Amino acid sequence: MKETIVVFGSKGQLGQEIQELAPLYENHYSFYYRDLPEVDITNAPAVEQLCDEINPQIIINAAAYTQVDLAESEPEKAYAVNGFALKHLSQLCEKKKYFPSSHLYRLCF
Numbered sequence: 001m002k003e004t005i006v007v008f009g010s011k012g013q014l015g016q017e018i019q020e021l022a023p024l025y026e027n028h029y030s031f032y033y034r035d036l037p038e039v040d041i042t043n044a045p046a047v048e049q050l051c052d053e054i055n056p057q058i059i060i061n062a063a064a065y066t067q068v069d070l071a072e073s074e075p076e077k078a079y080a081v082n083g084f085a086l087k088h089l090s091q092l093c094e095k096k097k098y099f100p101s102s103h104l105y106r107l108c109f
């Protein structure tokens with residue numbers, strides 16, 4: 001049976017690379033791609049609701065605040081995306097028995 005992978009930040013550079021490679025793995029995995037504005041990873045309840053709907057075994061977080069030049073003038077946004085959202089993703093993984101790594105979160109049955 002195929003495992004389900006949801007990719008956040010799927011329109012970014014890393015997300016697009018994953019989408020290019022995904023067909024090589026389609027016998028084993030079903031991919032769901034999400035990015036702004038549909039899913040904002042700083043919105044923890046929305047992320048959890050989506051995961052409840054999709055029921056992924058694997059979450060790949062390719063979403064990030066990458067505007068380095070702006071980070072000093074809008075630190076709250078940078079921390080929200082690159083810090084607190086990852087904390088919430090980790091907590092979601094713990095709640096659902098995911099094993100987190102830096103960008104990859106896997107649900108263990």
Ligand SMILES: NC(=O)c1ccc[n+]([C@@H]2O[C@H](COP(=O)([O-])OP(=O)(O)OC[C@H]3O[C@@H](n4cnc5c(N)ncnc54)[C@H](OP(=O)(O)O)[C@@H]3O)[C@@H](O)[C@H]2O)c1
Nearest residue numbers: 009011012013014015036039040041042062063064066081
């Ligand atoms: N590029 C690489 O070679 C590479 C290699 C290894 C690791 N990484 C890591 O992979 C991550 C992504 O890098 P990237 O180069 O792909 O960056 P990127 O091209 O800037 O892509 C980031 C994506 O995340 C989206 N995003 C931003 N805030 C979001 C939010 N709150 N909720 C959901 N999506 C959001 C962005 O949407 P908007 O454009 O609309 O803001 C964009 O589509 C970073 O952590 C980076 O360190 C990148």
